[in-house]
Amino acid sequence: MTRPALILIAALTLAACDGPLSTLHPSGPIATEIAWLWWAMLVGSVFITVFVLVLLVLAFGKPRQVQARFWTHGLGLWFSMAILSSVLGAGLWVGERILPRDDGAVTVQAHAFQWGWEFTHTGADAQEERTFDVLHIPAGQPVDVLITSEDVIHSFWVPQLAGKMDAIPGRTNRTRIEADAPGIYEGLCAEFCGTGHARMRFSVQAHEDWPPDLSDQGATSQEGQP
Amino acid sequence: MTWLGKLIAGPMLWALIFSLVYALHGWACAGQPGPEGLPPLSQSMLIGVWVLGLLAFIPLLRLTRPGAARHDRLPRLATWTGLVATAFTLFPVVIITSC
Amino acid sequence: MTDATIDPEAAERAAPLTISRTPPRRALALHRELTRVWRNDRGLWGQITAVNHTTLGLRFMGTALVFFAIGGILSMLIRAQLATHQGAFLDTELYNQIFTMHGSIMMFLFAIPMLEGLGIWLLPKLLGTRDMAFPRLTALGYWCYLFGGLIMLTALLFGVAPHDGWFMYTPLSDATHSPGINADVWLLGVTFVEISAIAAAVEITVTILRQRAPGMRLTEMPLFAWYMLGTSVMMLVGFPPLIAGSVLLELERAFGWPFFDPTRGGDPLLWQHLFWLFGHPEVYIIFLPAAGAMSMIIPVMCRTTILGYGAIVAAILALVFLSFGLWVHHMFTVGIPHMALAFFSAASVLVAVPTAVQVFAWIGTMWKGHPQFHLPMYHILGFFLTFVMGGLTGVMLAIVPFNWQAHDTAFVTAHLHYVLIGGFVFPMMAAATYWLPLITGKRRVKGLGEAAFWVILLGFHGTFFIMHLTGLLGMPRRVDVYPDNPEWVWLNLTSSIFSFVLTIGFAMFVLDLILQVTLGKRESRDPWRAPTLDWAMPIPSPSYNFASLPIPQHLGKPARDIMLALARGEGALAGAPRGRRELLVTSVGDARPHHVALLPGNTALPLWLSASIGVFVLMMLASQYLLAGLSLMPVAVLIWIWARGMAPAGVLGEVEASPGVHLPVHHRSAQSLGRSGLTAFLVADGTLFASLMFGVAFLSVVTSGVAPPVATAQSLHSAIGLAAIGVALVLAARCAQTNTPRAVAIGLGSNLLSLLVLIWLAITQMDDPTIHARDALRAALAGYAGLHVLVAACMAAFVLDQFRREEITPQTQGAFGAWRMWQRFTSVVVLISVLVLAAQAGLS
């Protein structure tokens, strides 16, 4: 394959991973760790798939003397155990690292309803600021989101910042998100919640300064109000 | 014990210990779904139950002796299955500290 | 399985089983004699009264295929809608109904009935017997499946189909957020269909454990039987949580009992736990029979024997158990503590090990043998390619942090189709092409089948491979439009185009089947030169399977070496000399002949019974609760008539199964199939009870919702009442020890007494179940207990009636044994309930 073709493929691959909701285009440390986990597991899976397919192709031929234990215990048990243990270990390690901790992170609230989001953060003068469908967070530091629901189960998800967490009536769930840089990140409701599910989008605005000055945005943020 | 009984004893024991540890953990974590860690006392309790559960496999292994015939080998294999499952699925009690 | 009292080790020490062969007779004479007894009635009516396992197994599979087509058409609508980001033609409400129905149909009306049908059709042939253990129950299961499925389809035609997703999460599916009958259609329809799952599970368990050909030890039976044994036990334990959840949710919707309502002490997560306690094992319930078919077909296609029989059985065992320890991996995002997630993550990862053991055992088998490119082999290779990838994405999804990203996205949609189509549909296509000659007696028309395979393979991977990426780019499940995300358009369009290729492939596959049935040339017996009993019979298979049942010297031999001997009546129970349907019942461990079971003949009773249950379901759907209650009367009457059909009648003398082997008939045996069946059913019933208990524990420990009001039920009156119930039921259980009319009458009396006290408690003492989930669960428990005591009373009355008719003698037990088992079960669960209530009252 020629060099330009390779470059083209690489560019296409990168472009294919892009998008405002792409988990493969992370914009914060939490989403980045998970993305790395994915790429590592993908490489491992490709190897295993090829390995199995090669074994299958080699099976077509003259009958051979085989050791049953080699297949059932060697490959079936020990080979798979070794791989699975390492994947599990990596998963638990990443999980412990990205979990919300008792470290005084900024805390905001997300309240889901059919069909929209009401967000609350502590503004200047320690005042509660309520916004609809736009969540304000500080950039460059971890933020804990306390997630609740008004009616049915929804799910809070900002793919570029972290994994999802359900909003369940009667419960308060906590999840941690973090954006590397100021900017706007897209979010959505990931749990099916009725006819308005597809439109239950929101965005996250990460600010350099915290608490942010929202005086010029006050009017627009009320738009999503039911 | 019948042969079928011996066959399912190991996995049954796993199911029992797994449910027990899961239930105890649910009880220990009930009402504190936050960033707080698991109380150390609860954690040692979970570890204790896990270790006791693993020890409970020793008499089972004695009961299911290895043998050349499939008839003897299967209960033995099943007991090992239960033991490995207990060790593998519950080892997080020693490495995870959060609720 | 508690009736496995015959110690195999003791039996092993005894002499090896020898049965001498019966002198041969003319095969044609035997065939005529048996056909007269075993065939279905003629005409359409004969289809209604049929109870034969071949007829019903095929009908299960045929009906499942029709539902597969319907579910497939729905999926085409979904793909058409998603092909562009503006969603051309379906409105959201209809789209929601369509994806809900697609999932529900494929799970409950295609996959489960398909595997039940395969088991029902194949197992008796494979094990060397003539029918399933309870032929009328087979038919009942089929009718319940058909009627339940038709109710759901009708709802779709009228635009009131379920629309809350196939896992029906509350509160979305409760009466507030889903008014109308849509959700009720799902809850009642699926529960109706599940009657057939429980029925099939009971039958399959008993058939495998008790009807193997004499001498076919458990450790030597064909692997498919091990797989189906695992499946059926999983169904006995896996379906009750779903049934419990569905009943509770229907009670909440119909009467406002707030099991899942967080504002009244309930918890939506309780539904998720109950649903996935069923839902995850379900995946393995679907996979195991398919893997069983693979384990049968691969060695034959490779002209060898299976590698690692023992390891595969251990792997099945591990799957059966482990799959009940991973349900929470569907709930990684609900806010469960990380340590619990770690347990379930580890279990979900570990379950890949037994799967890997099987996959490598199959590949090793291929290395050991000489693989040949017959059509089933194509589908087996399709299985390997697809399923391995599905398994690997499954491991990825078991990893908690990755799951937080991928959960509820198109990645999961891709994964589950890789697992279900790879792990079920490809093996089923292999199975269809392998066993079709036994069904039709015809040879395949060459060419089209191979082409269909390639089109399916291309269409499948074209549709679903790219969907992993769609999910990783953030596309959630169950959206109908995505106007803001042009980057998903080319992915979805590609999937949609290939999905039509996939559909064309399936159509070609069906066309190939039709061609074989209509134009195929006559196939000779045992076309694959198989080593199993299913091919040791004429093709197409006769209604009675074997003219004489295989005996030890017939086992472990190529089918073609023994088929003549069996057809000439050299095995056991040759022909039908007594003019009744007879089969051999053997012991659990090493299959020693135990007694001869007399099976019921053709009857329309299953149709009437399931139709009357259907009336109940329709009345519930119409919210006519009084009429629904009344419509249970005919159900009870028909069950009584059903039971009367099992009463000892006719000649009950010993039967000479083989020269010198004299066996009692089942009426005179304490270890009858009916007893084993009741044991299996009680396992399921006990799991249902355990699910309710799980609900009590979950709501009192984990849920930190609204505190319950002060209970009026926690009074001295209630305590006295509960104590009275307990004493009466202990007495009833003691009466069930003694087989005399007097003891049975006292047992009947104490059941009626405790029922009266229970009703009195419910009317005067019980708290309003609509106020708080605690009281709702107490009421549900009271209902469960009441129903069981009522059934116990009816059974005692039935036994008394049998004494009156002089059907119970020192040799024949009649229904006494069944009542004893039921009474003990009832007494124990009611006592446990009373203790739990006392503990709950004491704690609060």
Ligand SMILES: [Cu+2]
């Ligand atoms: Cu939502």
